[in-house]
Amino acid sequence: MEIPHKVAALMPSLLTDLEHLVTIPSVAFPGYPAEPVELMGHQTLDLVRAAGFTNAELMPVPHGYPPIYAEVPGPPGSPVVMLYAHYDVQPALPSQGWTSDPWTPTRKDDGRIYGRGAADDKGGIVAHLGTLRAFDGRPPCTVRLILEGMEETESNLPGFVRAHPDLFACDVFVICDTGNLRVAEPVFTTALRGDVACVVTVSTLQHPLHSGVFGGPAPDAMMALARLLSTLHDDDGNVAVDGVTTGVWEGADFSEAEFRASADLLDGVQLTGTGPVSHRLWGKPSVNAIGIDMTSVAGSSNVLIPQARAKLSMRIVPGSTPEKELDALAAHLVAHAPWGAQVSVERTKAAPPFACRTDGPGYAAARLALEEAFGKAPGEAANGGSIPLLRYLQDASPEGEFLLWGVSDIAAARIHGSDESVDPAELQRMIVAQALLLRNLASSAGS
Structure with missing residues (x-):
């Protein structure tokens, strides 16, 4: 079965998994109960193993919630791809103004699934699960997986990477923790402030x-x-x-109207700064x-x-x-x-900020994958959030390329805020893109 059709058939079960994960308030911040985060770790581990990662484990760390590490071997000599996401989430305070319970996944008239973590980053976890399920747990590349348990707070993953650099050696890192500017319009995140x-x-x-x-x-x-x-x-x-x-920012543009709508500014409040919005954000x-x-x-x-x-x-x-x-x-x-x-x-x-190289074979394979999955050529965007972990991953695997993308469209996902949500069709397209990436990398390595 072709990858897009296989992923379409998998989506009902994947959305069920996502909705279940959203019900777990896995807030790793100090002062919040540990039991939900621990439950999230164990239940995510079960899903990872069921997807085909038979050696998946919660890894011991000196402090905090453990990362999940897993690997499934591909054919001998095939490229090595490391997938990243995180299983902890931001708090969801009533004062943020939620219109539905943040821990009850809610499908609204716009078709999106609402709930804390639906986009950031439980949607990313489900994207990785779907990627492996698309190959029935037997991918054409060696796939490594790291799911962080404390990304939103005092991360313990950099120390784990420094202690175990061999686990992170790969050809391509896929960081599924950003997203497109708007639904159905693919972009690579090529820079982070x-x-x-x-x-x-x-x-x-x-x-x-x-x-x-x-x-x-x-x-x-x-x-x-x-x-x-x-x-x-x-x-x-x-x-x-x-x-x-x-x-200087020379990539995709984010219009003032789109920015105002996504930021939910109060009536009459002006934007600050001068120049195009995308330049103000990323330049x-x-x-x-x-x-x-x-x-x-x-x-x-x-x-x-x-x-x-x-x-x-x-x-x-x-x-x-x-x-x-x-x-x-x-x-x-x-x-x-x-x-x-x-x-x-x-x-x-x-x-530090971070810039991705865009001239390698991994980026070329990913560009083709995004174009096939979305039906249009991808652009390039930046992200205002920093991911300090990337520097440590780069130290562990200096030749590895970085691909930053995800399911959190900036225009509507409202990550970290009230009424966080994900578009199921966007999640499906990203799963297709990731599966096509593995296929393309394996094909180029064998040619």
Whole structure:
């Protein structure tokens, strides 16, 4: 049976598996119960073994939830392909505004399946299961599989890769954890922004002061912090930090209308920055305050605040060096301290960007696979999220090519937010593409 027809026949059972996995709240964040994550690991392992990975195991790690590692051998001398996805998910807080229970898979009128993890990344797991089932567990290439259990939090997989580099030697890595810009229009994710972060602390007073007695001449730390944060952008919303790298984006475009719709901006709210949206997303840095420490509204009283802190996250463009970008951000914060306020900067993260090579045989085989599966030639896109793991995989297998794609279309999937969903037809096309990739790689190796 041809691959597309075989995958079509498999889809009812694959969607049943996906819906079951969505019911398991496998949130690996600290403070959440361990039992659902452990259950997710064991039930995913059962599915992996049933698909044909007879040697699949939950691998021992020093801390945290274990990754699943598996392998099924192909014909002697055939290419080696490593498939990646993760079985943990983001929290699904009621405050996010879900319109259906995040742990109850729900099919709505648009045909999509809603639920936390449906796209990110339980959909990726099912894509890998479907890929192997398409060959009845006997693929034309050697297939290795790694399913991470802590991708959304403090990952333990880099340490596992460093300790066992031989397990990750391959010709092609398939990272099924991104997606197309819109349904039915294939793209490769060829670049990832990096992520640097710091905590800036602004201090102005030795202790709290009565705002009526001292307010006016005495600066409170929160207002000083607000003025400092406002210097990070120009009036249009572009990052205004000297020394931070700006790049160029020449791949697929993401229109302003599509971006507004997918971001669900409130009426009247303008987009920030200048230039095409795709360039703002993937060719320019961005900086955001993602947390603030000071007195809560409920606990407030008539006092001036002596100290306030903010956590800043800055996404950096491919080709930049995280340490250099973080140096520039820290220097800006110290140099722009208002009213002589004392400013200190604690550096907390320096994850590098990543760029995929697109001139190898793996990429060529994947391009043909996407075109056949989707019926149109693929484009190239980038992703604002960073995947630091890729650097460790690259160290373990320096010659391996990276293919980044997935089932999470940016326009509608709403990963990490409320009403996350996946389009079953998109999942089917990606399974077909992955199966065709294995076929193409095996054919090119044998020719």
